[in-house]
Amino acid sequence: MLVISWWLHLKMLAVSAFEGVFQVIWPLFFATTAFLVYRQADDPQVMVYAGLGAAVMGIWSVIATTASGVLQRERWLGTLELLVASPTRFALILVPITTAMATLGLYSLGSTLLWGWLLFDISVPVADPFLFVVSVVASILSIALIGFLLSVSVVRYRTAWALGNLLEYPGWLLCGFLVPLTLFPTWAAWISYVLPPTWGMEAIRLSASGDSPWAQVLVCLGLGIVYGAVGALLSETVLRSARRHATLSLT
């Protein structure tokens, strides 16, 4: 059930991503801006910093926007009710949807890195490919779990989809994709410490430069699991509330 559902949702997401140029071009557009700005520094180290940052930023954008949009779309299509009416647990229904989003995020990561390499000649030297992949996977997983939590809230609150779009930009800053966290006031740094992508980003940078990223990977995954667990717990409550307030369908 998980594999087939994942594949079908990926099909849907992929089609919509290509149609709405949005999800694929958008991150590239911002990546380009970032590359152009950082090029002024004329320092290859800095370009690597920007290249990796832009890539993870792409994942964050793709997941934040699709996660909030995906169940809203189900509501519009009238399929949300059908999903709820099926005997499969709602949290389980969301797992393939979330992994499909994560896959799309991976695609965005690849395309941004490729873009940076082709157009700006940024080649990211990866000191330890294995650890690098581990860090990337941990980041994507944890971001996907945030996406899961987001999509759960959409079920009850019709306007929650706006939240995802709202989170997109602060996320860029707070997770240190492009600017070092040390530039922020302390309270902002605290927020960024509870966002798993911050740790994922750091793990990716550490592994690219050959340092050990394990601590960051663990924190990143741990936080992701917390978000996921909250989402799973919420899903039943939220569903009941949606049944009480009749927000499953618009009619």
Add this chain to the structure above:
Amino acid sequence: MSVIEARDLRRSYRTRTGLWKREKKVVEAVRGVSFAVEQGELFGLLGPNAAGKTTTIKMLITLLLPTSGSASVLGHDVVDDAREVRRHIGYVFGGDRGLYERLNALDNLRYFAELYGVPAREQKQRIGALLELVGLTGREKERTEGFSRGMRQRLHIARGLLHDPEVLFLDEPTIGIDPVGARELRATIGTLKGQGKTILLTTHYMFEADELCDRIAVIRAGELVAEGTPATLKQRVTGGHVMEVETFGMPESAVAAVRSLAGVSTAAVEERGQAQVLLVQVGPGAEVTSAVLGCLGGVNVGRVSSREPTLEDAYVELVSGQ
């Protein structure tokens, strides 16, 4: 134990009107509905728009929590035991929503087969058989965004039958289907009933209800106003017959005069092309033909006929309320 049991079901909706003032309004969609459907029975729920039919069904299929009252399906409570209920029921609604537009028909069915836990080995054969049943064989590789209304409706029906449910909820299943297709679908519903399935059906087509249903409940403004077999409903309303008079240019005063005649229960006018047809419901044993024609005086009169009351006559009288 009945297969479907509704006990004093109530449901109200809170709606907001106005963007700024945010006035809250409570709509009481269903107000105390009770009924029971037995194993293998085909039960019809009839009523005008906004009567609360869909709301009642959504409570029974666990999509809405009742505001008060309770219901059970196959002995499982629809609130406390929702998952068990969901496992055994199928749900088909009318209209063109409820499909994944970007996927083809086959993938739509495959996804729901997965959600309902249809074993992978059986899926292919089962989906093939259902596509055949609803007449979509050969179109299954097309994306559903290009499907016509009737094709969508057919796909909905196939989806509802995927897991071979014991109890079926059909909310206006023939809406948008062409006459031949609708006839085929009615035959299919008959076959399902023959297999011992319990079915709850809503429809606005009275002949359909008359043809299919064992028992009918009429709901008006959230309350049941009548319940019984199609035959008893027809009798209960009018033991008599219906007289139809074709007229040309009939004044409203003449209709009022007909209404006040002894032996006439109601009279209504229906436009049919050039003619206005006067429909007179005549009480049991009354003979009013000459009196009715007398009221019409100088009006140009065409064909005059008399027929048995249909379910529609009964329905119109029940929901227009006297």
